[in-house]
Amino acid sequence: MTIKLPVYLDYNATTPVDKRVLAEMLPYFCENFGNAASTTHSFGNQALAGVSRARQQIASLINAKSDEIIFTSGATESDNIALLGVAERYAYKGDHIITCVTEHKAVLDSAKRLEQLGKRVTYLPVDRYGQINLDQLRAAITPQTILISIMAANNEIGTLAPLREIGRIAREHGIIFHTDGAQYTGHLPLDVEALNIDLLSISAHKLYGPKGIGALYVRKDNPRVSVAPVIFGGGHEQGIRSGTLNVPAIVGFGAAAELCQAELAEEAQRLRGYCAKILRELSQAIEGVELNGHPSERLPHNLNISIKGTRSSDFTGLLGDIAISAGSACNTANPNPSHVICALGFGNDRALSSLRISLGRTTTLEEVDYAIGRIIEASKVLQLVAC
Numbered sequence: 464m465t466i467k468l469p470v471y472l473d474y475n476a477t478t479p480v481d482k483r484v485l486a487e488m489l490p491y492f493c494e495n496f497g498n499a500a501s502t503t504h505s506f507g508n509q510a511l512a513g514v515s516r517a518r519q520q521i522a523s524l525i526n527a528k529s530d531e532i533i534f535t536s537g538a539t540e541s542d543n544i545a546l547l548g549v550a551e552r553y554a555y556k557g558d559h560i561i562t563c564v565t566e567h568k569a570v571l572d573s574a575k576r577l578e579q580l581g582k583r584v585t586y587l588p589v590d591r592y593g594q595i596n597l598d599q600l601r602a603a604i605t606p607q608t609i610l611i612s613i614m615a616a617n618n619e620i621g622t623l624a625p626l627r628e629i630g631r632i633a634r635e636h637g638i639i640f641h642t643d644g645a646q647y648t649g650h651l652p653l654d655v656e657a658l659n660i661d662l663l664s665i666s667a668h669k670l671y672g673p674k675g676i677g678a679l680y681v682r683k684d685n686p687r688v689s690v691a692p693v694i695f696g697g698g699h700e701q702g703i704r705s706g707t708l709n710v711p712a713i714v715g716f717g718a719a720a721e722l723c724q725a726e727l728a729e730e731a732q733r734l735r736g737y738c739a740k741i742l743r744e745l746s747q748a749i750e751g752v753e754l755n756g757h758p759s760e761r762l763p764h765n766l767n768i769s770i771k772g773t774r775s776s777d778f779t780g781l782l783g784d785i786a787i788s789a790g791s792a793c794n795t796a797n798p799n800p801s802h803v804i805c806a807l808g809f810g811n812d813r814a815l816s817s818l819r820i821s822l823g824r825t826t827t828l829e830e831v832d833y834a835i836g837r838i839i840e841a842s843k844v845l846q847l848v849a850c
């Protein structure tokens with residue numbers, strides 16, 4: 464089989480829209496183009512029907528109810544609403560939130576904003592695998608704590624959070640639990656009921672849907688959770704997120720969620736196998752390969768490694784034919800070492816030599832073999848130059 468170059472191995476940055484998703488979206492651009500809020504005629508009703516179906520498809524993926532899905536422009540906005548919206552709505556209860564040092568900037572910068580507004584934030588450290596310590600979480604809780612926000616899966620190193628335990632601790636203390644599920648949702652099973660998740664950020668473009676659309680799951684019962692809006696206007700999305708709905712994108716998001724639900728188990732198994740093969744073969748062929756992140760509690764399609772004596776920026780220069788990420792694509796404007804790898808406690812060298820390889824639905828075994836060969840070649844060149 465011939466391989467189409469360059470090989471895309473950066474699915475944690477974004478995924479292509481699945482062609483089946485695109486087919487579902489297309490009628491909503493020029494034919495069913497109505498405004499989903501204009502329900503005095505059939506155009507609006509058709510659009511609304513598409514939105515309602517998508518809401519159900521997304522709710523089903525996470526075991527929620529349709530009216531608990533609030534459409535946003537993506538996980539960045541969902542994270543902002545979760546942190547700023549809870550801080551405002553529950554200000555009467557307390558002024559303290561708990562998060563973690565390896566969160567995405569959408570959470571970290573929202574937390575910083577809250578500090579500027581006079582709130583108190585605890586940033587929990589992580590261990591060398593990227594997980595928080597549950598005793599430290601318990602110890603950080605005060606009577607003023609209103610929110611715990613810990614990401615479900617890290618976008619750089621793929622480490623999963625102990626969601627069940629965090630959810631249990633939050634529930635025991637009557638604290639709202641938000642998790643940024645941008646990288647997790649659609650790739651591993653996620654049940655908001657079983658895990659006691661109160662708020663969940665989702666992004667369509669990480670699960671083979673279009674860019675610029677996402678959702679915030681907001682729990683309605685046991686307990687009913689409320690968030691103050693950060694965008695004001697026509698009162699769409701239960702007043703939490705005003706703005707005319709992006710119907711084609713929402714329809715695509717729904718279709719993508721349904722496909723993930725159907726294909727997730729098989730896809731995870733296949734990609735986990737590919738990641739294990741890459742790690743094994745690179746470790747055999749190259750000296751000084753270290754896995755960043757947890758060895759088993761990790762996303763099935765993410766591999767983050769550091770290669771001794773190399774710089775990840777040199778790799779990406781040498782490897783024009785494979786698209787991998789040096790650190791996090793969410794932060795390429797930032798020339799400093801990754802805050803995530805630094806937080807693992809290994810120092811700058813390991814952070815600066817880290818490569819993120821992330822696989823996806825269209826990744827083939829041939830592409831994996833090709834990438835392994837190219838990374839081995841490039842490592843040998845770079846390690847020789849370093850000597």
Ligand SMILES: Cc1ncc(COP(=O)(O)O)c(C=O)c1O
Pocket residue numbers: 476536537538539540567569614616617618643645646665666667668676677793
């Ligand atoms: C963990 C995490 N949170 C939030 C985001 C932002 O998502 P979006 O691009 O939908 O705003 C990303 C994507 O880069 C992410 O990986």
